[in-house]
Amino acid sequence: MPRYAQLVMGPAGSGKSTYCSTLVQHSEALNRSVQVVNLDPAAEHFDYPVMADIRELIQVDDVMEDDSLRFGPNGGLVFCMEYFANNFDWLEESLGHVEDDYILFDCPGQIELYTHLPVMRQLVEQLQQWEFRVCGVFLVDSQFMVESFKFISGVMAALSAMVSLEIPQVNIMTKMDLLSPKAKKEIEKYLDPDMYSMMEDNSDTIKSTKFKKLTKAICGLIDDYSMVRFLPFDRTDEEGINIVLQHIDFSIQYGEDLEFKEPKDVEEEPANLNYDEIFQGKVDS
């Protein structure tokens, strides 16, 4: 039986932990079991129940306080993640094995983890060995996407995770509830972007011809291969959350192997139950 995982990634503060807790609540309402593993060794606060927490293995504060290591917060995080990659047996033990596992991995926000460090890829390979089907979920804050330039850099970050992990990936624009109606309208063009016309929008602001050419080449590449699309995520919109979940489920074929389960038996009535007596009792009282 395969197991299912979402690797929830994205820049710092993009809404990863909030996405995880929203999805847990949403799934509870659907009577669907979704668990979360915190993989951020610097996490201070999250409001979902954790199945496993990397801070039980290693914490950034301990690494920073260690006199022989002397790391700052970012170097400390990289150290923690490398330590984690060398201790995947901790994760294996913590995950156990439940039938139809569906686990969200709430990852740290340091962007270097998704661009050039090997740990996320190692994690994906390890999860695949444990029979997980893994979908990358890359979150970008919609507040930063209302201008073409910021959008292009968001797209590049998502693309770099896609290329380095080689797994299906769903890109999500978070915090849609914070946008004004005008900004919401504006952002629609970024969800399924036409990069060529975006390039045209920008052409006046770019002065250097070389930079103009480079931007055009990047936009062209993204457009030609239809590589990056975004789904809007508004934590207050149940229907929208469902659509996001359906896209992810589809990419990892969740549900296709699920066996039909008989609903739990209703409590059996005792054989000697006498309805007349019960009715009588109720009427008498």
Ligand SMILES: Nc1nc2c(ncn2[C@@H]2O[C@H](COP(=O)(O)OP(=O)(O)OP(=O)(O)O)[C@@H](O)[C@H]2O)c(=O)[nH]1
């Ligand atoms: N209004 C609104 N606020 C959100 C949403 N998602 C996240 N936030 C807020 O944005 C801030 C950061 O959210 P987190 O979920 O902690 O972001 P994160 O990506 O886990 O952050 P790091 O783990 O530090 O990288 C918090 O104050 C959240 O309450 C959203 O959909 N709507």
Ligand SMILES: [Mg+2]
């Ligand atoms: Mg977080």
